[in-house]
Amino acid sequence: MANSYHVPYIDLAAQYEFYKDELQDILLRIASSGQFILRKEVSELESKIAEYLKVNYALGVNSGTDALFLSLKAAGIKSGDEIITVSHTFIATISTIVHCGAKPVLVDINDDGNIDVNKIEDAITKKTKAIMVVHMNGKICDMDMILALSKKHNLLLFEDAAQAFGASYHNKFAGTFGVCAGFSFHPMKVLGCMGDGGLITTNDEHIYNQLLLLRNHGQKTKSELVLYGYNSRLDNLQAAILLFRLSKFEEELKSRREVAMYYIKNLSSLPQIKLPILDEDNRRDVLSSFVIQAKDRDALQKFLLDNSIEVAVHWNTPNHKQSHLKLDNFNLEMTEKYSKNILSLPIHSFLDKEQAAFVVKKIIEFYEK
Structure with a gap:
């Protein structure tokens, strides 16, 4: 389907x-x-x-x-x-x-x-x-x-x-x-x-x-x-x-990076979200995911899904908190905090400008309401 x-x-x-x-x-x-x-x-x-x-x-x-x-x-x-x-x-x-x-x-x-x-x-x-x-x-x-x-x-x-x-x-x-x-x-x-x-x-x-x-x-x-x-x-x-x-890899990567740069340019004024920093310290990032850290993450996620924008959380429950895995003897404060705030936005080489603009519009709308 x-x-x-x-x-x-x-x-x-x-x-x-x-x-x-x-x-x-x-x-x-x-x-x-x-x-x-x-x-x-x-x-x-x-x-x-x-x-x-x-x-x-x-x-x-x-x-x-x-x-x-x-x-x-x-x-x-x-x-x-x-x-x-x-x-x-x-x-x-x-x-x-x-x-x-x-x-x-x-x-x-x-x-x-x-x-x-x-x-x-x-x-x-x-x-x-x-x-x-x-x-x-x-x-x-x-x-x-x-x-x-x-x-x-x-x-x-x-x-x-x-x-x-x-x-x-x-x-x-x-x-x-x-x-x-x-x-x-x-x-x-x-x-x-x-x-x-x-x-x-x-x-x-x-x-x-x-x-x-x-x-x-x-x-x-x-x-x-x-x-x-x-x-x-x-x-x-x-x-x-x-x-x-x-x-086709380099060509597709260029398109993917254009989506990321559009998000960064148009969402950077929002104090409620933290955007990823690209290419720092002589890196080239390939943006397999575009992950933001968002205030009221769960509510934002629901709002975007309700507005037909498919977003994801990777991952709500950290692996060391999966009870059946018996890994809960580790103190991982940042991992647990990070898992509560992160949200992955749509990003791929076939995401067009209208779709990217719609994502930005709805995120801004959520925080301004």
Whole structure:
């Protein structure tokens, strides 16, 4: 069923209509070839992304979740290890640590939603093996300090770059700082396919070779198994779609940034909301989400939804407050405060000027009434 909002949070139907001819050609080409799993398109996508990101190796997998999980496994994370990360993230960041038998150690965030680097060192113990940073909303964390800490304490560094494809920090791309990084190609992401998909980047040849085995049942060849692996293969159809989307990526990112700049220009006079700061400290943000902090957030959210503007909260309940996960032993004051105030506005490459103006008009109307 088509999205019924006047301003949808993301408009995948509009995206399809815009690229309809190209996408149908891709589907017919892949279907008629009979080549569906780990074939040419996957290898080509891996090569092009490695070249784009300036990293030695890129490996397609079936999701961003598996990208993180297989990265941890390939790097030797095991039961009893501790990994420092954040609560303010999609649960996959934490669950992949747990599924390796390791313990997630959660620290607080800054006012921008990214990890507070000043909280990391106090969380390090003799069992700490790694830091997993999350580049939230398409903005890279403060990597200078994080790299210094990981070096000082001899810790592995992993990047959850699911929301940050194409983002950079001091002219270095997300996914190139740590031993491994995981990307998601979920349709909601800035570079998305038409289903699930993910990718791992690394500069370590040994880890890359381990990942090749882990994603495909531990098969070195069709007749030789060298370990117990997993089934985590990016299929050729999704790879072909991603190759096409990659060719349009910079153009789409420009359109997305124009929406963000319109919001900033026209909402900056409202004292009731705090807007994100873009591109600070020599960054390039890719705006996977446009997150404001708003007074009377819940009422504003309801008002916008009632006026056919699709907005979202990521996330109302922080992961460490999800009772079934048993993570409530962490004191994360900023995370809890942030979760109560944040609201994600519609942002995508197919959001037109009239729609953006309508969003601005209704937010102003809410605070002036």
